[in-house]
Ligand SMILES: Nc1ncnc2c1ncn2[C@@H]1O[C@H](COP(=O)(O)OP(=O)(O)O)[C@@H](O)[C@H]1O
């Protein structure tokens with residue numbers, strides 16, 4: 001993949017020419033790790049020469065045992081940590097070139113979802129999400145318009161005035177996804193988003209992430225939930241002791257699956273519109289213009 005993009009960037013270069021460092025990464029890669037190592041203070045190895053690239057619009061799982069380096073990748077991507085060697089690029093930009101004081105602006109392009117939700121306990125659902133817009137200087141009018149929209153998308157329209165401790169775990173995670181996505185960032189990072197949730201609730205969360213991905217947002221999900229990953233049939237990058245040991249697009253990857261078909265498949269039901277009155281008659285429309293139940 002790197003080889004191909006290298007040639008695209010420099011069309012007059014012979015394919016056999018030795019590789020030289022690029023000024024910028026490939027235009028299509030949202031994320032590009034090249035030989036990235038991370039050694040923490042004290043000598044713990046977080047990543048060991050990891051190389052992979054993720055294209056715009058992909059949905060990718062990052063899997064591996066505890067301690068394999070998944071969260072390290074997330075931390076490098078939001079510049080909470082810096083690589084010890086190699087280069088990390090996001091949208092073609094080498095993160096080592098971003099000055100400390102520009103980091104908050106850089107982070108506005110990335111939504112982040114954590115296993116433990118990280119909601120503000122003394123604020124309502126509405127205010128938790130509104131806060132994400134306030135800190136980026138959005139007008140009150142814009143906030144009043146955007147927050148209800150995103151809460152509808154995430155299935156929280158009736159929970160506006162609840163506090164986090166008045167919500168289930170799944171609902172709290174929906175709030176944190178709403179907060180991460182309300183600015184419509186091009187990249188959404190989720191570190192063990194279903195780690196505290198039961199399987200049925202987890203499917204709902206994955207369905208929501210899938211819906212977000214279908215709007216064009218690149219989604220990277222770290223998880224060790226193998227059952228979920230197998231069902232999703234999406235690209236999987238596997239880490240072991242900081243190394244990339246597997247990188248494959250699942251065989252039955254279907255980009256055109258609707259959210260409804262996706263959910264039915266995840267739950268093991270037959271995704272046949274003929275059996276689903278709500279979906280009947282929308283198939284034709286969806287296949288032409290995908291204007292159905294997205
Ligand atoms: N802040 C840190 N300081 C020292 N070592 C760390 C730190 N964070 C992670 N590590 C080490 O880096 C390795 C990878 O950790 P991590 O990226 O958190 O893995 P995962 O998210 O896959 O469980 C582990 O050996 C861990 O102990």
Ligand SMILES: [Mg+2]
Nearest residue numbers: 070071072191
């Ligand atoms: Mg982790």
